[in-house]
Every structure is written in C-alpha cells, then in structure tokens.
Amino acid sequence: MSEKKEKIAISGAGGILGGQILAMAADIGWDIIVLTSTPESLRKKYEGKNNIHFFERNCFDDVSWELVDVLVNCAFPINADGIELADGLGYVERLFLSASKGGVKAVINISSQSVYSQKRLEAAVEEDIPNLESCYAVGKYATELLTDAVFCGIPHTSLRLGNLVHENINYRILNRFIRQIVEGKDIHIWNNNQYFDCLDVCDAANAILKVATNDPYKWKSVYNLGTGKLYGILDFARIANEIAPTRGITPVKITCEQGAEEGNWRNTALDCQCICQQFDWKPEYSLEDTVMRIFDSMIAIASVCGGG
DSSP states (O other), rough: SSOOOEEEOOOETTHHHHHHHHHHHHHHHEEEEEEESSHHHHHTTTOOTTEEEEEETTTTTGOGGGOOSEEEEEEOOOSSOOOHHHHHHHHHHHHHHHHHHHHSSOOEEEEEEEOOOOOOSSSSSSOOOOOOSSHHHHHHHHHHHHHHHHHSSSSSEEEEEEEEEOTTTTHHHHHHHHHHHTTOOOOEEEEOOOEEEEEHHHHHHHHHHHHHSSSSSGGSSSSEEEEEEEHHHHHHHHHOOOOHGGGOOOOEEEEETTTTTTTOOEEEOBHHHHHHHHHHOOOOOOHHHHHHHHHHHHHHHHHHTTOO
C-alpha cells in the first residue's frame, strides 16, 4: 500500500465487502468517512478509532467531499425486488450528485460480472458488450452509467467483481454445501453445468484499496476483478468434503446427475489481466482457504447455539 495517508469515503460500509474495506483501511490508519444504515453498531465496533467518522447513509450532504481523496461506492441492494432496486439506484444517484457537487477527487464504483452474459463460453474481458440477463445486472450496469455521467471530468472507474465468497454470504452454493456437511446431510447435485469465478472478500477489498492508492488519472473506465479460476458446483462439494476431516467433520456422500438440465449453463469466468498487471495485484486466498474459514465460522456458531 502507498505510504500516503488517504482520506477515503465508503458507502455501504455495513455490508460484507464495505465492512472488509473499512477494516483494512482502519488497520492502515487512513482517515475514513463511513456512510451506513448501521452507524451505531459500527461506531461501537470501532470505538476508540479517532480516524473513522460515521454518517447515517442519507447524510451524505454533511460530508466535506472536497477533502475526500476517493469515494468507494459499495451501496446497492442484493437479492432485491424491483422496488428495492429502484430505491437503491435512487440512493446511488443522490449520493453521486452530492459527492460530485461537493468536489470529491476520485470515485470507485463497485459493479459486477453479471453485466456480461452468464452463458458465456470464454472468460469475459472489459471490452465485451454488456448483456444484461437479470434485474440485478441492469441495476449494476445502471450504476456504471451513473458513475460515467455524474463524474464526467472527475477520475472514476467501475470494478466488475466476480462471485464474492465469505463466511457470511450464506446464500452462496458453497456455503450451503458446507452447512449440509456440518449437519451431516448428503449432497445431491442435479446440475453441474454451472461454473463460477469465486473471489474471497478479503482479496476483493485488498484489490480495491490497491486501486484507491494508485494515480486515479491512470484508471481505466472499467476493470474485471476476480481470480481467473473456474469452479463447478461439483468442485465446491468435493473440496468442502475433502476439507471437512481437518475440521473434525465426517465427510458426506456426494451424488451428481451428470448432464442433468443440459440447457441450464452458467459461466462467470473473468479475464482479470488488466487489473493484475496495472496494479501489481494478485489474489492471496485460495478457495480452500475460504472453505476452511467458512467451516470454522459455522462450527463456532453451531457450538454457541448448541451450548457447547
């Protein structure tokens, strides 16, 4: 990381990715502005940290944007309905207009690999034409367009992230398989025609801070951010099952109807050479590392709930 002490603003800091960026920036000692719907819980968590300044999510007009080196926007609803997506886009627009009018120096918008076709045969590159196949993809691409329009003349970029994995992202297939193994339930896979570029949240946060500390006038308009590695659903189950004994968990039986639902193809592969080369970044955590952390988290929760 750069030795220069940055002033960074993080919107959506109460989320998993925003929270990880906050934690890493706090450890570095940066001056941090936090925009969140949960300011009190985060203030309690970081009690005694005088370099962190907390604002309720809608109080962005109170921020001294002219002093902010970079705004990292993580705010956007996940697994939301149409009303929540519209509300999320409205919030991003208001936030961006406030930051632009206030004189923010640079902006990193967090987007998603979902803006590409989910049925692609090759790893997506930044030059690929967006193919929006879900409401979430439409929303994420809209944040990119807002970033370009509102911050015209101000350095900005959008990072298209791969599938984030973390112990608290419980809706992921990986987490669900690990939960089944912890509970001693066999795994049956109906469709193995789905492949994912999985990015550990810690790696994602590290990469975002790498971008934040580099010259924003050299940023490109978009970057893919992932690992460049693909895993199928069956890979998730097998890796988790192999790691289970290291956590004192008995492996379960895995069955797979190979070739079932042939038309349900999905591929989230990303070509990430651009961000890796320009910012001298590479992921530090393997999928196995993440799986071990998920196991440990689930076992700890089970122990507390079970009174052990």
